[in-house]
Amino acid sequence: MRKHPGVLFFVLALCLGWSVAALAQGSIELSIPLPLTGQQAKFGEIEQKAYLIAVEEINAKGGIKKKKLVLNFEDSQGKPEVARSIAEKLIDVKKQPIVFGEYSSSCSKAVAAVAEERKVPYVVVTGAADDITQQKYKYVYRICPSNAYYAVGLMSFLNEIVKPRSVAILYESSDFGTSGADDMEKQAAKAGMKVLMKEKYEKGAVDFKPILSKVKAANPDVIYMVSYVMDAALLMRQIKELRIDSKLFAGGAAGFDIPEFVGNAKEAAEYVVTATLWSPQVSYPGARAFADKYKAKHGSFPSYHGAEAYAMAYLLKDVLERAASMKPEDINKALKATKMMTAFGPIQFQDKDGFQNQNFMETLVRQVIKGEHQAIWPKRIASANYIYPIPRWRDRK
């Protein structure tokens, strides 16, 4: 080396030059853990597409603080242990000052624990199990309403229109399913409904008929189900097979609220209502535009998961622009002070009802009418009139 001071200098200059160039050009590069393979990949895919649409828009309008936003995706396979190790990698190795994303409650919970421990803010986008924001965490925020609020819209529909006296609850034995079922049980009791059955199942089950024949014997007014994609379709198909004539079949969002549900359950999906957080018909600014853009690009309207991811990207822009620096501490302060409107709805993180840093919002009800999800409740945003009472299976074609 001593013999070639010129070379050394040249190399040094090159290195410096590169890094200066990178800074000047400026890009904010962040990674998002999402299930891109495995059983929850469908949801991960919807979110990924929505993030990319948002990134494109943000960059077209000058990026964040004049820097280009680049989002990368890390596949968590829907497994909490993988999600955890991704979070550790992002925080410890890549020194990412803010983490967001993940789909399921179980995975979000795993990431939240890591983020809180490392004092790096984490925004939960879709994980809905109540206890994620009930742990007195200071660095964990949540955009989506928690499970306790998922069914609020549905309950008002039930109370005002259906007036059921009994309900049977079937749910997947996951964090999301369990907390959804527990909340339904509480709300049903509050509304004076009798919970005749509350049964969980392991995802991937082939045959629901044994449990459904028990439901049939109990004859509830409403069957409320909390499931992911294929179980939802299989449940409805087998309910049709057994001709269980409840007054209403209701789903707790997730698997009941995406277009694939209708594709897989076919005519058995007709008239099924589902709690949901968002629909392309909502009146929030940019909602319709986002839905149309998504449809033009990918062929179908996005489910609420897409809207949540889309809103997350805008929240990111808003927060990073308000934060004093790119340090986790400053970003955390900016997050806490968030008050903004997105295509998904208003976002503001509050400490209320035992929750910390939780966003509260109105939830709606959709119904499958002629093979399409239509918003039916609350009435002012309805895109179609609800159909109730629904015909008995015997009388359907």
Place this chain on the structure above:
Amino acid sequence: MWVQTQVFLQTLVSGLLLGGLYALIGIGMTLILGVMKIINLTHGQLMMVAMYAAFWLFTLFGIDPYLSLLIVPPLLFVFGMGLQKYLVNPVLRVESILPHNQVILTVGIGMVLQNLATLFFTSDYRSIPVDYASTVWYLTDLWIDAPVELSFSLPWVVSFMLSVIITVLLWFFLAKTDTGKSIRATAQDRDAAMLMGVHVGWMRVITFGLGSALVACAGCLFIPIYYLFPALGSQFTLIAFVITILGGLGSTIGAILGGLLLGVFESMTATYVGMGWAPAGRFVVFVAALVFLPGGVASLLKRRKLGK
């Protein structure tokens, strides 16, 4: 009273229909186990491959999954033979510290298949939208005054019947044909069979192919009632494994009974204990069979025969 009877009968019907399909999955594994003396832990993944084949046959050419019973199992037969010939057999010859590294190899093959499927077909859930998917026969339609209402789903019943037919054909093959007899001879005593002039190596290849073809049949029969995704295999490998243990290692009739028992047991657990317990129940059966009935159902049958 009638209501409870109805729940019980419907559960029993569901259990038997499911059990018939389970049996077909179990037979394939038990056959390979009998001849090879190894547990084929890629069994469920082979079923997944068959299901994808049937799925694409339907999507691209509109071939009904039941018709693809004539196409997919032969394909898997060849595929299974290839696996045995070019992957398992070479490993059999290698000396190693682990006595059963063929078993580990099958796990590896399973992982490769699953990841390849994820790569090529993405991890989307798919199903075949056959018109008859939700066609159902009702007892009250056939017998107006029936005190209980039972429903028989068309695809479930057809799948069950076909499963029975395939099993009978297999029995015929094993009992009456030369090749079948050679396979059984190899399973009973490899050395004796070799001395009698049975080409043991070839029998192994054929058996692996046959086992794959059987699970391919099960795959085709499952498609109209279930759905498919790349990670589906491990679940069914496990089921096949439990059936094999329950039925008695290497026993075909044991696998049939084991499959039916498991199907009924799972359905009954779902109705009378709770559906969330079904997978746990599976393990209870597994452990109980190992502890209390080491030879499986087959040993019970044998004991009775000897008693006579």
